[in-house]
Amino acid sequence: MAEQLRAVKGMNDILPPDSARWEWFEDRVRSLMARYGYANVRTPIVEPTALFVRSIGEVTDIVEKEMYSFIDSMNGDALTLRPEATAGIVRAMIEHNALYNGPLRIWTVGPMFRHERPQKGRYRQFYQLDVEALGFAGPDVDAELILMCRTLWRELGLMEGRDVRLELNSLGQLDERRAHRDALIAHFEHHSALLDDDAKRRLHSNPLRILDTKNPAMQPVVESAPKLMDFLGEASLAHLNAVRSVLDAAGLEYRINPRLVRGMDYYNLTVFEWVTDRLGSQGTVCGGGRYDTLIEQLGGKPAPAVGWGMGIERMLLLLEEAGVQPPPVGPLAYAVVPGEAVLSAAISTLEALRAAGVSVLMHAGGGSMKSQFKRADSSGARYALIFGEDEVSRGEVSLKDLRDPAAAQRSLPLATAALWGADLLNA
Known part of the structure; x- marks a missing residue:
């Protein structure tokens, strides 16, 4: 391996x-x-x-x-x-x-x-x-x-x-920082025994960076340093x-x-x-x-x-x-597809829904209806679209509200998916 x-x-x-x-x-x-x-x-x-x-x-x-x-x-x-x-x-x-x-x-x-x-x-x-x-x-x-x-x-x-x-x-501006820089160098040179290695290295090249030190031992000498605001x-x-x-x-x-x-x-x-x-x-x-x-x-x-x-x-x-949580992410609908006999009708309908702006996730790979509904629920989708053979033979698809158990399951026409898909977006 x-x-x-x-x-x-x-x-x-x-x-x-x-x-x-x-x-x-x-x-x-x-x-x-x-x-x-x-x-x-x-x-x-x-x-x-x-x-x-x-x-x-x-x-x-x-x-x-x-x-x-x-x-x-x-x-x-x-x-x-x-x-x-x-x-x-x-x-x-x-x-x-x-x-x-x-x-x-x-x-x-x-x-x-x-x-x-x-x-x-x-x-x-x-x-x-x-x-x-x-x-x-x-x-x-x-x-x-x-x-x-x-x-x-x-x-x-x-x-x-x-x-x-x-x-x-x-x-x-540059001339003001130069005057401040000269004052900083003089101040830190006067307290050179208190400077750490980084501060000593920066003293004549970039003394302003010494003010940004995180070394607690250097805070007193930094606090007493000349302030740029005064220049x-x-x-x-x-x-x-x-x-x-x-x-x-x-x-x-x-x-x-x-x-x-x-x-x-x-x-x-x-x-x-x-x-x-x-x-x-x-x-x-x-x-x-x-x-x-x-x-x-x-x-x-x-x-x-x-x-x-x-x-x-x-x-x-x-x-x-801070406890800020983004809104949950998931498709609006999950398509339950029991078998290959309904696959073509399901895909055509889903494409029409997606063209209308509906996010819909299609189940793939087969599996029982029970397992597909379990996946639909865990996907975060609000609705399940059920492409049963009987429904498809009538030119319909069943719509189940996964987040409202009291809501009745509805049958919707496949031919007008774009229209009722737009209604789902505004529901």
């Missing part, structure tokens, strides 16, 4: 019935994006390694430790499985000159790859929802994207304040206050978190996270912000941009922890 092969560690199969939860979530996302006017894009999962080094930054955990990178044996190209979506989207916009006719609102969903320790809700192949608004400079779109999240929470059955809450900050100029503060004004008018509560940073180098001005207490210490379920220099950084004409990303596995885990 051949050796059994298994999935790569941290890369999971998604099978029924669990896959129905994914479809339910994605259906709501598609509906939401259409209502906000965001169009779908799809980019390759494999990109040039240089794309992520230039966009994310060389001195980041993602580039240094987590990327699945390899050399293409056919031509020697350095390639990487995408660890996040934004860089690939920006590359595509530049390559196809997609902003030529004006700003774009777009979204995508798909697998990303990071080689980190797998844990509940975090995997080496994980799925991300990514939403971007390209070519918009004003705080109005920042606020729109944040409020879009609130709409999604409500439609998924999550409650703001109890299940999720918003944290907000500004990273200012923001008038324009940066005005942008942040304009975002806050819209959120306040919409009645959305939030907390200004001066220690909130992003893991990628390309962010500026508005940054935000939606966080939860339901998932332990790894509480971020959605994060994003503005990245006005990335398009130029990757070779395009300068254009502002803002967006957010959400890990779908973690979102589904949050929904489970």
Whole structure:
């Protein structure tokens, strides 16, 4: 017997019935994006390694430790499985000159790859929802994207304040971050004895990332570090206050978190996270912000941009922890087919029902009526369609309500299946 092969560690199969939860979530996302006017894009999962080094930054955990990178044996190209979506989207916009006719609102969903320790809700192949608004400079779109999240929470059955809450900050502009960076370096150098190895490594390359440390021993020195908010100029503060004004008018509560940073180098001005207490210490379920220099950084004409990303596995885990259950999935009807003598009539009728929009599952493989009814009940269907030989010979099919034992069984004409099928959908 051949050796059994298994999935790569941290890369999971998604099978029924669990896959129905994914479809339910994605259906709501598609509906939401259409209502906000965001169009779908799809980019390759494999990109040039240089794309992520230039966009994310060389001195980041993602580039240094987590990327699945390899050399293409056919031509020697350095390639990487995408660890996040934004860089690939920006590359595509530049390559196809997609902003030529004006700003774009777009979204995508798909697998990303990071080689980190797998844990509940975090995997080496994980799925991300990514939403971007390209070519918009004003705080109005920042606020729109944040409020879009609130709409999604409500439609998924999550409650703001109890299940999720918003944290907000500004990273200012490059010159302001440079002044803050110099102050941070001086502060951490003064307390160098308290720094762990990661902090020492990042001190002169990316000191802002030290503020995001999860090391409890370093929290006092982080808390006493200079705050970027104190270095923001008038324009940066005005942008942040304009975002806050819209959120306040919409009645959305939030907390200004001066220690909130992003893991990628390309962010500026508005940054935000939606966080939860339901998932332990790894509480971020959605994060994003503005990245006005990335398009130029990757070779395009300068254009502002803002967006957010959400890990779908973690979102589904949050929904489970919050007790949100998707509606049960099952066909509206289950076809009981006793034998081959009625098979042609049954299939023709079922095709007419499906064309009318009725979801119907046909029993296959034979079996007794008792076993077929058992399968019909376990399928979750509301109705059983019984194609008995006597009924079919009269040009009829019997309809039994599986969820209402008191309901009388009815006979319906095969020739008008589309008509009474539509009635079943509205019942």
